[in-house]
Amino acid sequence: MRWRYLSEDGVSDSFGLAVDEAMAIRVGEKLSPPILHLYTYRSHSALVGRFQRIENELNLDFCTQQEMSVNRRPTGGGAIMMGDDQLGVALMLREWNGCSTPRELMLSFAAALSEGLRNFGIEARFRGKNDLEVAGRKIGGLGIHSNASGGFLLHCSLLVDLDVPLMLNALNVPVEKLEARQLKSIAGRITTVRSELNVDTSLDEVRDTIKNAFASHFGIEFEESCYCPEEKKAIAKMESSKYLNPEWIFQKVEVPxxxxxxxxxxxxxxxxxxxxxxxxxxxxxxxxxxxxxxxxxxxxxxxxxxxxxxxxxxxxxxxxxxxxxxxxxxxxxxxxxxxxxxxxxxxxxxxVTQGNTTAYGCFVNPETNDAEPVHP
Amino acid sequence: MAYNFPEHLYFEKKHHVWCLPETNPLIRIGIDPLGLSSLGELAYLSLNPQGSEVRKGQPLGMLEASKMTGELIAPVSGKIVDRNQAVLENPLGVNEDPYGTGWLVLLESESWKEDSKQLITGQEVEEWSQDELRRYRQQGWID
Incomplete structure (x- = not known):
């Protein structure tokens, strides 16, 4: 069986998010075979989870100063920062090998990612709702979104590298109030492909390895692909109506x-x-x-x-x-x-009132206290 | 969680959504326990605005649960005349009482007679729900 493969770099957040959602709908409508989209965003974009309060999660002033775009994902979880050192992995499909429940698909998706990392000698495992971890340190944040057409979008932000201070400043983490050891503690719970390998592995090498692992895991072949005119139209419509629309990006949430x-x-x-x-x-x-x-x-x-x-x-x-x-x-x-x-x-x-709670970043635990564990 | 499927309700089989016809033309809508088992505990919920029209098979809202985010699919067409404010503020209420206080919306349906032909009710429910429970257990999705 042949699935489509799309590879892009430096896309805007509105375009990247629109591609993933619009193409997942087309896959759900059986207008396309399953698609693997491996891409990077233009440095940098800060993306909140589907139901997060953007004013609470992001330091919008800092993002503006840094010319960092902000947007809202269709998938859940915490805020992330995307750029040319973070690989976006999006898989759009209806079902696979009889599996059509979110949990089953997520486990297969995580297994394929883990196989890819294992090819570098990195042992990663899936944990909880959306964590891909290496020895307890998070290397990827996963999410799954279903749409009315029956299509699923599975997404991962895979850290090939990460500018931790920049991320903490973009997310609403009170960096100036944190002591060095607290920053070290946050950084210590994150890892990246490059820090695991201790070499400057290229993003393209990671991309190729992940692609091959997906082909092997799902037992398929990939066909290099691009967007047909109907797809370009659907993506443009999705982008303008949703991911360029402030009503979507800055929407309010009723759950406190x-x-x-x-x-x-x-x-x-x-x-x-x-x-x-x-x-x-x-x-x-x-x-x-x-x-x-x-x-x-x-x-x-x-x-x-x-x-x-x-x-x-x-x-x-x-x-x-x-x-x-x-x-x-x-x-x-x-x-x-x-x-x-x-x-x-x-x-x-x-x-807590808006802007007053500790931000919950995908790669950040909510530590702001003075205490820290003492480890044997 | 108890996996009961009352025969007086109408069920949309694919998305595990239930419908309860009330005073004509009002239809109360919610998610059944097997649908919730696929989602996990609900953390966030949004429902289309009161007064908006929804079409069968199209989203009437969105949710974030412990296992995924997704669209809530309308089992019938109609106008949303009421939304459950309690579950909008505490979505876990849907998991706790899916057929009762965990309802989602009340729709004014213009096409219930036609739309309901694609739902199951009465004696069909028992056979379908047993098949579904067997399938979910075989796949290990529920205990």
Whole structure:
């Protein structure tokens, strides 16, 4: 079977987003076979998730100063920065090998990406809702969007490289208030292809490797492709009506953002938990304080609680699995204590006004406190 | 989650959306438990404005759930006369009571008689829902 392959560089955010959505609709309408689109954005664009408050998530003044465009993705998750060192991976399809549920398709998509990275010797794995990680450090943010035609758009922002200070400034992270070690902590939870390989791998090399991995994983061949006149028309219509439309980009969200914090002395030391929530769904959890625990185990807890129910029983169930897997690393951080402090942070969460909550970036945990874990 | 499918409701099979005809021509609409199991817990929800027209098979809103974002597909055509403000502010309410307080919109349908021919109801529901439950379990999508 032959799928279409599109490769582009330096596209505007409105065009790139319009291509992915318009072509996913055409694939859903069976007007096109599945498509893999590997591309880069013009440096730089800051893109918020489907339902994020753009004023809250992005430092719009900084973006304007830097001539950084801003837009809103159709996929969910946190804000990202795209440019010539971040590979956009978009797969548009209806189903594959009998799989037509979002979760099944997402797992296949993540597996293909992981296979591509494995060809470089990088061991990545998919975790939670949208994280592609290497040893607990995020290297890619994934998303999936379904449309009325039956088509799916699966997207990944794959970090070939990343200017972390620029990203933190563009996202609403209060960089000037953070100490060096806190910035180091944020940077320490992100990785890139180049930092993993310690060489200046070209984006084209990454692109070719990912393309080959997708062909191998899905058992297909790719045909180099371009847009036919009808597709150009559909893309232009999508771009002008949606991704160049301020009503889409700056739209308001009815679900309130919440944030809360709780501190408590546990037998393992001081535990400081911060949560950010969308309504009653946990968007992110950060564990800080002064306790002994393996760094990757703490990152694992935070990763698995992203986009997780805030229900105490469900949180405990998830934590029990992690504790069973990482008994030694978490031996000095009692499960009961962690559950209790997270519950208190959730209880403490209250609605925050726009522009006043900690930004939830795709590659940023909401750390703004002074404490940090002490690792053995 | 309980996977019950009341026979007095009408179901759109592909997207797992239910319809409840109320006082003619009003149709209440929501997502059934199997549809929700594919999505996961809802974090965000938007619904088209009150007074807007929707067409069968076209989006009547959008959602972000723990597994994906996606369009909510209208099972019938009509005008949105009411939206569930409670779930707009707390989308998790849809997961908690999908057939009750978790409804989404109330539509004024001009073509219910025609549109409902493509939905299933009554005795058909039992056979379809059992097949769907079997399929979801075989695929490992539900326990």
């Amino acid at each position: 953002d919440l944030s809360g914090e709780a501190r408590q002395m546990t037998p393992g030391g001081l535990l400081d938990v911060r949560v950010t929530m969308a309504g009653r769904q946990l968007k992110a959890v950060f564990l800080g304080g002064d306790f002994f625990a393996g760094e990757s185990a703490v990152a694992d807890i935070e990763g698995r609680l992203r986009w997780h129910s805030s229900d105490a029983k469900k949180i405990r169930k998830t934590l029990e699995v992690i504790y069973a897997e990482r008994e030694e690393e978490l031996a000095f951080l009692p499960l009961d204590g962690v559950c209790e402090v997270i519950s208190k942070a959730v209880e403490a969460a209250s609605a």
